[in-house]
Amino acid sequence: MYEIRIHGRGGQGAVLAGSILAAAMVNEGNYVVAVPSFGFERRGAPVASFLRMDTREIRQMTNIYRPDCVLCIDPTVGRAVNVFDGIKDGGTWLQTTAKPLSEFQVHEKVATVGLCDAVKIALEIFKRPITNTLMLGAFARTTGLVSLDALRAAVEESDFRDAGLKQNLLALERGYNETTVHRIEKREAA
C-alpha cells in the first residue's frame, strides 16, 4: 500500500486533485481510496486530502498518519502545518516552490524531492495560482506511480470543459516537464 497526503489551502483544489489522481490510478488497474480531511471549507485555510493506492482492495477509510509521500500544492502551507508529520523513512516530498533545493532544510526521512514552480506556471496558464493539476504532473514525474497518459485521461473524464480542459491538460504537461527531481543521499544517523 502506498499512502499519499496532499496539503494545500482551501480553494486550490486539493480534494479535486485527490479524485483526479484516484481516477488515473484506477484506470491503470489499481485500487484506490481517497478521503478528504474535514474542516470548514474556507478559502485560504490549510486543507489536506488522503489517498491510498494498492494492487488489492483497500479496506481502511481513515485519515493518513504515516504517508509515503507528501504532496504540497501550496508554497507556504508548510509554515502553517507540519507537512512532514509521520512521514515514512525514505519518503517522497513534492513542493510547489520558486526556490532551489539548496534553500530548503530537507526533512531527515525524505529520500526523494520533486520541486516545481507551479505558482508561476499556473499564473501563465490560468492567470490564477491554481496549482493542483500542475502538481499531479509533478507527482507523475517524481514517483512514476501513475502515467501522464492516465492523468490526461482522468482530466478529460472530469467536469472540465473547453478552455478549462485545455488549460488543465497543458498544466499536467508542464508540471511533468518542469519538475526537478532530487535523490537525497542517506545521511548519517544523528
Added chain:
Amino acid sequence: MSAVLKPKPKAIVCDGNEAAAWAVSLARVDMVAVYPITPQSSLVEYLAKFVADGKLNAEIVDVEGEHSVLSVLHGGALAGARTYTGTCGPGLAFMFEPYLRTPGLRMPMVMSIVTRDTLTPQSVWGGHQDAMSVREVGWIQLYCETVQEVLDTTIMAYKVTEHRDVMLPVNVCHDGNYLSYGAARVELPSQEEVDAFLPPPSVNWHAALDPSRPMAVDPLTGGSGGPGPAMFVRYRKGQCSGMQHALAAIEAAHEDWARIVGRRHAPLVESYRMDDAEVALVTLGSMTGAGKDAVDEARSRGVRVGLVKVKTYRPFPVQAIAKALSGVKAVGVVDRSVSFGWNSGPLYQDVIGALQIAARRPAAMSFIGGLAGADITTDHFGRVIERVQALTQDGQVGETVWLNERD
C-alpha cells in the same frame, strides 16, 4: 434466469454520495424529494444533475424543508411511485413527524441517512447518533461499510421495502464524511443487471390511493372502546411482524444480488476470521475496514481475534449475532454513537441483549469512538483488541472506553 447478463463490469471512481445517486438512477426511482444538508448535500446535487442529464427519469421535488420532503413522498408512495430521499442530523429531526408515520402506513420507501452526529455542541461531521436516535421508530436500517456497498445496498433496499411480507421503509445508512466524501473504485452494475434484479415497483395496494376505490388512510384508532384498541394493536403487530419478515427478505435480496450481479455482501452480520477466535470485535459502518486490518495485524502476532460486522441493525438480527459470538470468550463492541441512558454505545446494548440467548455468554465491553468526524484507526482497534484480551483473563468488564478522549 435468462435475462442475466454478465458484461465486464464498469469501474468508476466516486464517493458514497455519488454512489447512492447512481443506485437511485439504476433502480428507476419515479420520485425524489430533496432538501440539502451537510454531509448529504452533494447526494441530492448529483440526483438533480442526473435528472438534468437524462440519466434519471424521475420527478424531482425541491421543497422548503425536510418535513415537506417526506410528506411529498407520502403522496407519491400512496399513488404507487417508487420514492427516494436522503437526509441526516437536524434534517432528520425536522422530518420526525412524517418519519414516524411512514412505517405505520406500511409505505415502501428508501431514504439514505448520511449519518451525522447530533447537536449539541455544534458539529457538522459524521457519527451514527442521528440514525441511532430513530432506531426504534419502525424503519429498517442497513449500515454500509464501503462505497461499493452503498451503491449495491441502496438498490437492494428497494427489493426489501417492496417485499409483500415487509412493506416497511428502509434507511440505508452511510457514514458522513468517510463514505459521503470518501472516494473509491466502484463497479457499476449495468442497467440490464439491475432490471433483472429489481422488478417494476410493487405497490402496497392496501394503502394506495385509487379514485375508483375512495378511502381514508391513517384512520383514528385506539382508545378503550369499540373497534379502536384491537385495530391499533393489529397495526402495531403487523409492523413488528413485517420487521421480522424483513430478515428473510434482506437475506433473499443479497442472495439475488450475488446471483445476478456477481457481488456478495453479508446480509445480516458478517463474520471475519471468527473460526477459531477467542475474542471478537463488533463493528458498524465504515470503521469496519480499519477493524479488519487491525484483526489481521493482531492475527500475525498470534492473537486469536475476529470481527463481526453488523449490516442489518433494524430489525436486529438477534439469532445471527448470538450464533456469531457464542464461541468466543470476550467481545468488544465499538459504537460511533452513545446511549445516554446506559452510559454505553447503543449497539453494545443490543449485542448484550442478543447474547442472552447465546449457547455460551461471553463477557462484553463497550467502546465509543469516531464521534463528530473523529477517526477510528487501526491503532484504536489495536487498543480495543488489547483491552478485550485482558477481559478473557479476568472477566472484569470495565467502564465504557472513549477511544478519542485524548486525540
